Amino acid sequence: MIAKVIVDVPSRQTDRPFDYEVPAAFADWIEVGSRVGVPFGGRVLQGFVTELADTSDFDSKRLKPIAELLDHVPPLLPDLIELAKWMSEKYCCSWTTALQAMIPGALKGKAERLVCIQDAESASEDLPLAMTEWMGSQLVKLDVLLERFPEYAKSVKSALREGVLVEHTKVRDRLAIRKVLTVYLPDDVGKVRTQLAALPARAGKQREVLAFMLERGEPMVLQQLLAEAGGSAASVRSLAEKGLLELREVEQQRDPYAGREFDRTMPLALTEGQNEVYDRIIRAVDAGEPKTMLLHGVTGSGKTEVYLQSIQFCLEQEKQAIVLVPEISLTPQMVERFKGRFGDAVAVLHSRLSNGERYDEWRKIRSRQVQVAIGARSAIFAPFERIGLIIIDEEHESSYKQEESPKYHARDVAVRRARQHGAAVVLGSATPSLESFAAASRPLTAKDEGREPALLPMPVRVGGRPLPPVTVIDMREELKEGNRSMFSRLLHSSLADRLERGEQSVLLLNRRGYSTFVMCRSCGYTAACPHCDISLTYHQKSRALRCHYCGHAEQAPATCPSCQSEHIRYFGTGTQRVEEELSKLFPGIRVIRMDVDTTTEKNSHEKLLKQFGDRKADVLLGTQMVAKGLDFPYVTLVGVIAADTSLNLPDFRAAERTFQLLTQVAGRAGRHHLPGEVVIQTYVPEHYAVVTAQQHDYAAFVSEELRHRSAMGYPPYCRLILVTMSHEQLPLLSTVSEGFASELREIAENEGVLISLSSGFGRALEVLGPVASPISRIKDRYRFQCVIKYRGSIDASALVRKALLPFTGGPPQRLVQFSIDVDPQVIL
Numbered sequence: 155m156i157a158k159v160i161v162d163v164p165s166r167q168t169d170r171p172f173d174y175e176v177p178a179a180f181a182d183w184i185e186v187g188s189r190v191g192v193p194f195g196g197r198v199l200q201g202f203v204t205e206l207a208d209t210s211d212f213d214s215k216r217l218k219p220i221a222e223l224l225d226h227v228p229p230l231l232p233d234l235i236e237l238a239k240w241m242s243e244k245y246c247c248s249w250t251t252a253l254q255a256m257i258p259g260a261l262k263g264k265a266e267r268l269v270c271i272q273d274a275e276s277a278s279e280d281l282p283l284a285m286t287e288w289m290g291s292q293l294v295k296l297d298v299l300l301e302r303f304p305e306y307a308k309s310v311k312s313a314l315r316e317g318v319l320v321e322h323t324k325v326r327d328r329l330a331i332r333k334v335l336t337v338y339l340p341d342d343v344g345k346v347r348t349q350l351a352a353l354p355a356r357a358g359k360q361r362e363v364l365a366f367m368l369e370r371g372e373p374m375v376l377q378q379l380l381a382e383a384g385g386s387a388a389s390v391r392s393l394a395e396k397g398l399l400e401l402r403e404v405e406q407q408r409d410p411y412a413g414r415e416f417d418r419t420m421p422l423a424l425t426e427g428q429n430e431v432y433d434r435i436i437r438a439v440d441a442g443e444p445k446t447m448l449l450h451g452v453t454g455s456g457k458t459e460v461y462l463q464s465i466q467f468c469l470e471q472e473k474q475a476i477v478l479v480p481e482i483s484l485t486p487q488m489v490e491r492f493k494g495r496f497g498d499a500v501a502v503l504h505s506r507l508s509n510g511e512r513y514d515e516w517r518k519i520r521s522r523q524v525q526v527a528i529g530a531r532s533a534i535f536a537p538f539e540r541i542g543l544i545i546i547d548e549e550h551e552s553s554y555k556q557e558e559s560p561k562y563h564a565r566d567v568a569v570r571r572a573r574q575h576g577a578a579v580v581l582g583s584a585t586p587s588l589e590s591f592a593a594a595s596r597p598l599t600a601k602d603e604g605r606e607p608a609l610l611p612m613p614v615r616v617g618g619r620p621l622p623p624v625t626v627i628d629m630r631e632e633l634k635e636g637n638r639s640m641f642s643r644l645l646h647s648s649l650a651d652r653l654e655r656g657e658q659s660v661l662l663l664n665r666r667g668y669s670t671f672v673m674c675r676s677c678g679y680t681a682a683c684p685h686c687d688i689s690l691t692y693h694q695k696s697r698a699l700r701c702h703y704c705g706h707a708e709q710a711p712a713t714c715p716s717c718q719s720e721h722i723r724y725f726g727t728g729t730q731r732v733e734e735e736l737s738k739l740f741p742g743i744r745v746i747r748m749d750v751d752t753t754t755e756k757n758s759h760e761k762l763l764k765q766f767g768d769r770k771a772d773v774l775l776g777t778q779m780v781a782k783g784l785d786f787p788y789v790t791l792v793g794v795i796a797a798d799t800s801l802n803l804p805d806f807r808a809a810e811r812t813f814q815l816l817t818q819v820a821g822r823a824g825r826h827h828l829p830g831e832v833v834i835q836t837y838v839p840e841h842y843a844v845v846t847a848q849q850h851d852y853a854a855f856v857s858e859e860l861r862h863r864s865a866m867g868y869p870p871y872c873r874l875i876l877v878t879m880s881h882e883q884l885p886l887l888s889t890v891s892e893g894f895a896s897e898l899r900e901i902a903e904n905e906g907v908l909i910s911l912s913s914g915f916g917r918a919l920e921v922l923g924p925v926a927s928p929i930s931r932i933k934d935r936y937r938f939q940c941v942i943k944y945r946g947s948i949d950a951s952a953l954v955r956k957a958l959l960p961f962t963g964g965p966p967q968r969l970v971q972f973s974i975d976v977d978p979q980v981i982l
């Protein structure tokens with residue numbers, strides 16, 4: 155039997171399956187999706203089996219055999235192997251890069267170099283005694299050896315060359331399954347009881363332990379037994395020797411939510427609006443045909459309850475469900491709602507889990523212990539075999555797009571995966587992305603049926619509660635009337651009101667675009683990175699200046715390096731300043747600050763929200779983190795300190811992001827019995843993103859925004875691919891990027907699609923550039939970019955891949971690096 159294997163070498167030349175012989179010993183175990191170690195270029199590397207075949211196109215006598223089988227249950231399934239192939243084509247990455255994105259970190263095997271002493275006699279001459287004694291006849295990791303004897307690195311190298319030391323390569327398997335010794339009672343408990351009485355008096359400890367176990371009546375982890383019953387490991391061992399207890403190694407799953415009680419909840423009686431939407435979702439799940447729906451429900455309309463009951467239906471059909479939420483929403487509130495309804499049937503995947511915890515949650519999915527997976531972006535790859543429903547909450551969030559390769563968008567991957575499984579996809583949001591909304595509102599033609607998402611509106615809040623009234627304050631007017639504070643008079647008095655009434659407030663500082671840089675007031679000097687074309691960011695905690703692109707760090711200067719003036723100012727994160735100001739204005743006010751500085755520790759985010767939920771604070775002050783998904787009954791005031799900091803960014807989605815943020819944060823107020831109120835401070839009160847957010851008018855925002863997008867030729871009127879090229883030498887970069895652009899134009903021309911987008915309708919593709927990237931240098935490499943705009947049924951990724959061919963290969967030191975971003979979120 156022949157296995158086709160994708161080897162973990164992410165280069166374009168090796169991006170195809172290689173044939174290997176399947177040794178008889180593995181024949182019964184190897185499947186499509188198996189992880190194997192295979193010899194490749196003199197080493198053993200990790201790979202995934204993509205296909206099994208009887209014959210090879212190559213000389214089968216010369217095929218090498220698979221060296222190792224790394225797991226007995228294949229970590230990937232055939233549908234995921236195929237999905238990865240699709241991703242590699244769509245996002246122009248290698249197949250293995252896409253596969254690696256699908257498995258938990260614990261399974262990412264790196265080839266490991268092991269050495270052992272081959273020739274003891276020469277070893278004693280060439281290598282220090284301490285080293286040969288330490289190694290003995292063992293296989294030792296090369297890097298461990300070098301770490302221990304760094305001063306002998308040279309001798310080790312020559313010993314390797316001379317065959318005194320020999321090298322073995324093995325795929326490192328970090329399979330971190332945790333096993334613990336567990337104490338069991340034997341089957342015949344009656345016998346144990348009689349023997350307990352017969353134990354001699356001096357075996358007092360053993361008696362206590364045994365009595366404890368009998369009373370408890372169920373297995374216990376040894377450590378825990380010793381802690382609770384007293385006694386020593388020795389006493390347990392001798393009981394085990396007498397056959398009165400049994401000791402076994404048992405796998406212990408690391409459950410990040412262990413010991414936490416989740417109150418079970420019952421389905422709520424759905425409102426009429428919820429019911430209509432629910433009906434349409436379950437009909438799609440029932441039909442088992444792929445269908446995408448856009449659930450456009452205002453804040454507080456009860457989308458989560460619709461998700462929960464739809465999943466319930468899905469589980470009753472013996473199918474599984476995936477729920478994607480933005481990383482930041484994986485707060486206890488969301489997890490509680492799902493664990494509360496489905497208990498142990500839920501696995502939770504997010505980036506704050508340790509590698510081991512995440513691996514165990516993932517295996518619960520793979521081993522069919524759970525039927526629901528809730529997680530951030532990468533949970534879309536949950537290895538379920540029969541998916542009935544995929545939900546993407548807050549579908550407009552940019553965090554669904556991965557910024558590193560593979561640069562996939564979880565929404566598009568979800569739609570593709572649903573097609574493989576015949577599953578329904580529900581995109582939920584109070585502020586849908588323009589792409590999804592435009593697609594869902596297009597009039598359907600027969601051809602589109604089942605392809606375009608259907609629109610499911612929920613325009614009212616649960617219980618008919620009103621959306622909170624929003625007041626927009628023009629901060630220019632405040633200044634004119636002599637108010638220099640960062641709080642308008644209205645926000646100030648509203649905060650005072652809440653304090654008096656014991657209600658809570660949420661304050662948002664829109665940090666996107668909020669400067670955290672250093673500037674000299676005398677000469678205008680700003681601190682810039684010496685390797686990148688970007689200003690350095692000031693970090694208050696370490697008083698250091700850092701570059702976010704290359705990591706360069708330097709001490710913050712006390713005087714201006716350019717003019718020696720002392721009027722140098724640091725503009726910090728802002729939230730700290732707001733907090734100080736609050737304490738000044740309202741002595742004794744209890745503020746919880748939530749920003750990057752206060753949420754670095756594990757679970758800190760949760761803890762802060764719990765404190766706030768328990769009403770141990772008056773104000774929750776924070777960045778974007780406070781805007782999403784929170785549902786606290788005593789929040790009756792939401793204040794936005796500065797609405798427009800994100801409006802001026804050079805990003806065609808700036809208005810959309812601002813509208814979404816304002817609408818989402820406004821939606822935190824008055825969600826329960828107490829009515830809410832929102833105050834937005836801004837310098838551009840007339841901007842349509844602010845005006846329409848004030849009126850809770852999504853439709854008005856969309857129609858205005860669509861006019862701009864249409865005029866400027868941006869999505870959803872076209873799609874984009876951003877190609878960034880970089881090299882240390884400017885002339886070479888310039889030549890190569892020109893070459894690439896004309897190659898691509900020629901290919902498009904031959905396909906008959908090189909047509910200006912402004913010319914009417916139908917298929918069209920334009921190649922803009924190359925031009926210098928907005929950040930024109932990173933890590934001493936110059937950067938140029940091309941933007942490809944296209945519309946209609948064009949496989950633009952395929953054209954880009956084709957145009958890249960002449961530019962891959964060749965001497966590596968001359969290579970211009972290409973980075974392809976399909977459907978980019980930002981064009982930087």
Ligand SMILES: Nc1ncnc2c1ncn2[C@@H]1O[C@H](COP(=O)(O)OP(=O)(O)OP(=O)(O)O)[C@@H](O)[C@H]1O
Pocket residue numbers: 422423424425428451452453454455456457458459583584616782783784785821825
């Ligand atoms: N049918 C129902 N009957 C009574 N209460 C409900 C019902 N459905 C939802 N709720 C409650 O209404 C509140 C708002 O619901 P939920 O948090 O799901 O809103 P949402 O649509 O997700 O809003 P957002 O987009 O702001 O997160 C919750 O406290 C929820 O428990």
Ligand SMILES: [Zn+2]
Pocket residue numbers: 683684685686701702703704705706933
């Ligand atoms: Zn830098």
